[in-house]
Amino acid sequence: MSRFPLSHLSASLWLVAGIVTFWSFGYAEIEAGDLWWHIAAGRLIVENGSPWLVDSWSYTASGRAWLNHEWLSDVIFHFWTSLFGLAALAYWKWLVVVAAFVLLQKALFRVCEDRFAAFLGAVLAIAVAEPFLDIRPHLYTILNYCLLLALVLERKPSRRVLAVVFVLWVNLHAGFFFGLLALPILLMPWRDIRVESLRAAAITLFVCVAASAINPFGIEVFFYPLKYAFETASPFRGISEWLPPFEAGGMQSPLYPWLIGLLVLTASSFLLPAVRRRSHIPWEGLALAALTLAMSLTSRRFIPLFGISAALVVTPVLAVLLRRFQPIWTEKIVPLVALAVGLFLLLRYPQSPAHAFHYLTAQHGEPVDTVDFIELNGLEGKVFAYYSFGGYLHLRTQGRMQVYIDGRADTVYDAETYRHYRDVVGDGPGWLSVVESLGSEYFLWPVRRHNGVEKSRALLATGRWRPLYRDAVSVLLVRTDLEIPATMKLPANTGYHALAIAMMYAKRGELEMAERFFLDAVEREPFLKPACLSLAEAQAYLGKADAARERVETCARLYPGAAGVAEMRVLVEKQARNRRSAAGS
Numbered sequence: 001m002s003r004f005p006l007s008h009l010s011a012s013l014w015l016v017a018g019i020v021t022f023w024s025f026g027y028a029e030i031e032a033g034d035l036w037w038h039i040a041a042g043r044l045i046v047e048n049g050s051p052w053l054v055d056s057w058s059y060t061a062s063g064r065a066w067l068n069h070e071w072l073s074d075v076i077f078h079f080w081t082s083l084f085g086l087a088a089l090a091y092w093k094w095l096v097v098v099a100a101f102v103l104l105q106k107a108l109f110r111v112c113e114d115r116f117a118a119f120l121g122a123v124l125a126i127a128v129a130e131p132f133l134d135i136r137p138h139l140y141t142i143l144n145y146c147l148l149l150a151l152v153l154e155r156k157p158s159r160r161v162l163a164v165v166f167v168l169w170v171n172l173h174a175g176f177f178f179g180l181l182a183l184p185i186l187l188m189p190w191r192d193i194r195v196e197s198l199r200a201a202a203i204t205l206f207v208c209v210a211a212s213a214i215n216p217f218g219i220e221v222f223f224y225p226l227k228y229a230f231e232t233a234s235p236f237r238g239i240s241e242w243l244p245p246f247e248a249g250g251m252q253s254p255l256y257p258w259l260i261g262l263l264v265l266t267a268s269s270f271l272l273p274a275v276r277r278r279s280h281i282p283w284e285g286l287a288l289a290a291l292t293l294a295m296s297l298t299s300r301r302f303i304p305l306f307g308i309s310a311a312l313v314v315t316p317v318l319a320v321l322l323r324r325f326q327p328i329w330t331e332k333i334v335p336l337v338a339l340a341v342g343l344f345l346l347l348r349y350p351q352s353p354a355h356a357f358h359y360l361t362a363q364h365g366e367p368v369d370t371v372d373f374i375e376l377n378g379l380e381g382k383v384f385a386y387y388s389f390g391g392y393l394h395l396r397t398q399g400r401m402q403v404y405i406d407g408r409a410d411t412v413y414d415a416e417t418y419r420h421y422r423d424v425v426g427d428g429p430g431w432l433s434v435v436e437s438l439g440s441e442y443f444l445w446p447v448r449r450h451n452g453v454e455k456s457r458a459l460l461a462t463g464r465w466r467p468l469y470r471d472a473v474s475v476l477l478v479r480t481d482l483e484i485p486a487t488m489k490l491p492a493n494t495g496y497h498a499l500a501i502a503m504m505y506a507k508r509g510e511l512e513m514a515e516r517f518f519l520d521a522v523e524r525e526p527f528l529k530p531a532c533l534s535l536a537e538a539q540a541y542l543g544k545a546d547a548a549r550e551r552v553e554t555c556a557r558l559y560p561g562a563a564g565v566a567e568m569r570v571l572v573e574k575q576a577r578n579r580r581s582a583a584g585s
Contacts, residue, residue, distance in 0.1 A: 013332065013336060013339060014105075014116075017335050017339040018119055018342075020342035020343055020346050021119075021341070021342035021346075022097060022126055023098050023342075024346035025101075025126045025129075025130045026093055026094045026098070028133050028360070029360065029362055029562050030132075030133075030251070031365050032134060032362065032363070035089070035134075035136060035361060038073065039077045039078055040395040041394075042075045045078070046079075051216040053066045053068060057394050057402060058390075058412070058413070059382045059440075061412045061413050061414075061417070066411060067412075069224060070173055073140060077092075090357045090360055092135070096140070097139065099143060100146040101125065102122075103143075104150075104308055105119060106150050107146065107150045108121045108315045111154065111315060116335075122311065124255075124307070124314065125307040125310070125311040126307070127307075128256055128306070131251050131253050132251055132253070133304070137173045138173055138301070140172040141176070144172075144175070144176070144179060145175075145305060148162075148179055149312075153312075162183075163210075163211040164211075165208075166179065166209075167211045170211075170215045170221060171216075177222065177226075179208075180208065183204075183205055187204055189201060190283040235418045236409050236410045236415065236418055237299075238422065239409065242301060245296060245299075245303060252300070256306075263293070263313055266317040284312065285312025291309070292305045348560045348561075355558070364496075364528055365473060366473065368473070369491055369494070369496040369500050370444065370471045371396045372491035372492070373490070374397065375396060375397065377484075377488050379400075379484065380400035381441040383401045384435045384440040385443075385445075387405060387406065389474065390406025390407060391406055393406075401442070420434045425450050427451060427454075427455075431455075432462070441479050442478050442479075443459060444475075444477075445474060446473060447470065447473065453475075464479060465478065465480060468484075469488075470504075471496065471499075472499045472503045495521045496521075496525065502516075505517060506538060512542065515538045515539060518531050527558060529558070532558060533552075533564050536552045539551060545576040555568065556569075
C-alpha cells in the first residue's frame with residue numbers, strides 16, 4: 001500500500017510533472033547523421049512498395065541485399081515528414097521519449113508504491129540516457145523496454161498484448177533481441193517458483209519469440225545483434241556509439257559512472273535487514289541491472305537501457321529513505337514543486353519545431369550549402385564522402401551521388417570497405433589510393449575535422465583533382481578528367497550560403513565583410529548556431545564588445561547549454577580586456 005492516501009489530483013500532478021520534466025530532457029544536441037538516410041530509406045520503401053531492398057546508393061555495395069531491420073521505423077519517418085514536415089520530427093522525438101519514461105514512472109510506482117520515488121527514479125534514468133536520445137529508431141527500443149516493464153513487472157501479462165509488442169518491435173529496431181533477453185527475467189516467478197508458473201512463463205516467452213519471427217527477413221534478424229557480441233575483431237565496433245563507455249571520443253554520459261556507484265550502494269543495502277523489511281526486493285531489477293551493466297561496459301549505446309534497469313533497484317531504496325521524512329511532504333505540494341521545476345527546465349528550450357529541429361539535429365554540421373550546389377548543377381556520380389555525410393546525400397540526391405560508405409554500416413557494407421575508409425580518416429598508408437579506387441569522381445569531406453584541409457591539399461597535389469566548391473562545413477573536389485559544365489551556378493543566398501561566404505572572408509582576415517555576411521546568415525536562418533557564434537567572435541575581434549556580448553547572449557537563448565556558447569563568452573571578454581589593456585598602454 002502507499003505510505004499515504006493518494007488522491008486522483010495528486011496522481012495527475014505527478015503524471016504532468018513527469019511529462020514536463022521528461023520533455024525537458026529531450027533536447028540533447030546530437031548530430032543526426034543517420035536520420036537522413038532513415039528518411040530516404042522510408043521514401044525508397046514506399047516507392048518500391050517493398051521492404052526488401054538492394055543497395056543503390058553506393059558504388060562499393062551496389063546490388064547487394066540490404067538487411068534493413070529498421071524498415072518500419074523508416075516508413076514512419078517518411079510518412080511523418082511527408083505529412084508534417086521535416087522539422088516536425090522534433091515532436092516525434094518528444095512524443096516517444098516522454099511516453100517511454102512515463103511508462104517507466106508507472107512501472108517504478110508499482111515496484112515501490114511511492115509516486116515521489118517513482119518520479120525521481122525515472123528522472124535519474126532519463127538523465128543518464130539523455131546524451132543518447134537522438135532522432136533515430138533506437139528510441140523505439142527504449143520505448144518498448146519501458147512498455148515491457150509496465151506490462152510485465154508485478155503483473156500477469158497478456159500474451160496477446162506481448163505478441164503485438166514484439167511483432168512491432170522486431171520491425172522497428174533490432175533492440176527487440178534485448179527485449180527477448182529481458183523477458184524471461186521479467187517472467188520468472190521469483191517469489192512463487194512452481195512447475196505451473198514456470199510452464200506459463202515458458203509459453204509466454206515462446207509466443208513472443210514466434211511473434212518476433214514475423215518480419216521480412218525472418219531468422220536473419222535474430223543473428224544480426226549477435227554479430228557485435230561475438231565478432232570482437234569487427235572494425236564496425238570502432239564506430240563511436242559502439243565504443244566502450246570509458247574510451248575517449250563519441251557520445252558520453254557524465255552520470256554513468258555515478259549511477260554504477262549508486263547501483264552498487266543500493267544493491268548492497270539489501271543486505272541490511274531494515275532495508276529488506278521496508279522495501280520490495282526487486283530480483284528482476286537486480287538481474288536486469290546486472291545484464292545491462294555488462295552490456296553497457298562493452299558498448300556505450302546500451303547506457304540508456306542500463307539507466308532504466310538500474311532505476312528498478314535504486315527506486316525502492318529511495319522510497320525507504322523518503323518515508324523517513326514523511327511528515328515533511330504532502331501529497332499536493334511536492335508534485336507541484338516537481339512540476340514547477342520541470343517547467344523551469346523545459347521553458348529554457350525552444351518548443352517551435354523549426355527552432356527545436358535545428359537544436360536537436362545540429363543540422364549546421366551537414367554540407368547543406370554544398371549539396372544545394374550539387375543539386376542546382378545536376379551533378380551525379382561516385383563520391384568519396386565522409387561517413388555521416390552519406391545519409392544527407394541520399395536524402396537530397398536520391399542516390400544520384402553514390403557514396404563509398406555511409407551510416408548503414410554492416411547492414412550493407414563488408415568489413416574490408418569500412419577498414420579502408422578508416423585508413424582514409426586516420427591518414428593511413430595508401431589512403432590516397434583508397435579515395436581514388438573504384439573510380440571515385442568526387443571527394444566530399446569536412447574542412448574542420450579529420451584533417452580535411454590537408455587531405456584536400458594532398459589530393460590537389462596529385463594533379464588528378466581540382467576544387468569545385470566549398471561551404472562553411474565541407475569541401476568538394478572533382479577529378480580533372482571528369483566532364484562537367486564549364487560554368488557552374490551558385491546556390492541561392494540562403495543562410496547557409498551567407499555563412500560560407502562569411503567564413504571565407506573571416507579566413508582572409510576581412511572581418512568587416514565577414515561580420516556583414518554573418519549578420520545576413522542569422523537574419524535568413526535565425527537558428528544557425530555557427531553563424532550566431534561566429535558573428536559574436538568577429539564583433540569581438542573588431543572591438544565591438546557590447547555588440548559581441550549581446551550576440552553571445554542571443555546565442556545562449558537560442559541554444560541553452562549547447563557546446564561553444566560558454567567558450568565564446570570567455571573569448572569575448574578576453575578580447576575586451578585585451579582592447580582595454582592596449583588602450584591603457
